[in-house]
Every structure is written in structure tokens, then in C-alpha cells.
Amino acid sequence: AQSVAQPEDQVNVAEGNPLTVKCTYSVSGNPYLFWYVQYPNRGLQFLLKYITGDNLVKGSYGFEAEFNKSQTSFHLKKPSALVSDSALYFCAVRDSGGGADGLTFGKGTHLIIQP
């Protein structure tokens, strides 16, 4: 079985400061990892993904994520937060070996950027 944990329901960051949204995962094989963002009254938008290769993945809107296999983590980061980054963020995983269907999502983390 595959699972994702987002340990923080909410993260508060001052504008201009670096931000981190945490995600840990569990799969039996190698993971495909994704981050999505949901703005109010909108669907989920794809931000970035890790498949293989470089552990630091760059995505949309200046976001990046670092894959750490030993810690089974895939934390989302941004060097300088913007108020417009305030949204709900979801981490998701799929086992590259198949056998599981669809993505398994974390419960989401509300990111609040304070002016």
C-alpha cells in the first residue's frame, strides 16, 4: 500500500521569507512524487514532480522540492514567499512499480503568507 503524510495542517510564513511544506511517503517500490496547489474555488494545479534523477526538482511559480530517499521525504520549498502563494498544497505519490491505481494524496497543508 502507498501512503502520504503531511504533518502540518497549516504553515505560516512572513512574506519574503523562505517556506517549506513537509511531505513524507511510503511505497513498496520506487516513488513517483507530485505536488499540487489548490487556490480557493479552483481545482488542483500541478506544480512539480519527481520521477528519477536529480533530487532537487524545480516547478512552477518558483517552487522546488527536494527528494530524500533515506528519509522518504519530498518537501516543497520556495526561497522567498509571496502573499499570492497562500493556498492549500497537496503532496501525492504513486508507486512506479504499478499495482496501485491513481494517486494517493496527503490531507493537504494550508500555507498562509503574511504581508
Add this chain to the structure above:
Amino acid sequence: DADVTQTPRNRITKTGKRIMLECSQTKGHDRMYWYRQDPGLGLRLIYYSFDVKDINKGEISDGYSVSRQAQAKFSLSLESAIPNQTALYFCATSDRGLIQTQYFGPGTRLLVL
């Protein structure tokens, strides 16, 4: 993503009523999915379809049914709606490649009274 559309965007219905939510996509993807989102629970998979003749139950399929009318259309039905089906419903699509990044519609907000 404008390539994945859902209708209606909002719906209020009463307990016991049948309701259908529709999803259409122009991305040319083979795979389509239905999820529901509840506060604090993230997204949970209801049904998915790998092509027109392949439909599969997800994590929480009880009380729901689906129809894949064409490659581009995937409908979700609640045969007899109940209040705990009040949620935000999302359709998603992906290609059949190795990675299968999913792209989501704007969602349907359903309230069952």
C-alpha cells in the same frame, strides 16, 4: 485546467435524489478519475477508468456509479444521494505513459440536504 471541464459547478439536491456529475476533457488522455475532497481528508479516489471498456472501483466507491460514454467523457452518478456525500468532487485525467501526471477539472461542489 481548462482542458478538463466539469458540470455542474455547484449543485444542491435532496436526500434520495439521483444526481449525475459530468466530466469532459480535450487532452486526449485515455485515463480518467473521480475523486472527492473533504476538509481534513485530502482527496480520495472513487472510480477510475483506463479506457472506455475498463472501469475500476477506487477507495470509496460505495454509493457511487460511473459511466465512460467516450474517451473524452466520464460521468459520476449518485443513485440515491445522502448528506454524507456532501463534498467537492474532482475529475482528473492522465495519459497512459509511465508517469501518468494527473490534470484536474475545476470541481463540482455538491450539497445534499
